[in-house]
Amino acid sequence: MKFHEKLLALRKQKGLSQEELGMELQVSRQTISKWEAGQSYPDFTKLVLLSDFFNLSLDELVKDIDVQEVREKNFTDEKVAEMYLDYEKGKSGLKKIWRVAIIISFVILAIAIFALIMPFIFPDLSFFWQRK
Known part of the structure; x- marks a missing residue:
């Protein structure tokens, strides 16, 4: 049994x-x-x-x-748990990559906006963007 x-x-x-x-x-x-x-x-x-x-x-x-059945079941459970942890680690790494990409995007956007409004804020410094 x-x-x-x-x-x-x-x-x-x-x-x-x-x-x-x-x-x-x-x-x-x-x-x-x-x-x-x-x-x-x-x-x-x-x-x-x-x-x-x-x-x-x-x-x-x-x-x-049947001890072998118990061992196989435990091995399977351990493998599933390990796969889940690997998935969670990968998901965590992907979140970090997305965060960095979003931060870089915001920095680039801020620089672009700053470059566009710079001539209006500092008209005296127009020699920086005028061609000769």
Whole structure:
């Protein structure tokens, strides 16, 4: 029997809802749902709490678990988390590039405006822009 099947059977045997078990373990109902669907696995601390709650030894609780499946699932989760972090870092770098481009654009615009209004502000300095 796989862990998620065992957890589901133990919870139903006690007559608990996912929400009630989640409250006992201080996790969300969605977390219990993911554990029971085999989409994720509890960490060691939660396994100890589960074994205490169901009055089982850790060995009894996790016996017959396909450890390779857990490893593959953790590896996949780590890869997804790593890809997300890489994406966030790239997005952050792109934001910085856009900020610099906007600042440079404003500086160029300010210089152009200044150059256009300079003859009106300082007509005495017209020798700077008159051709001879």
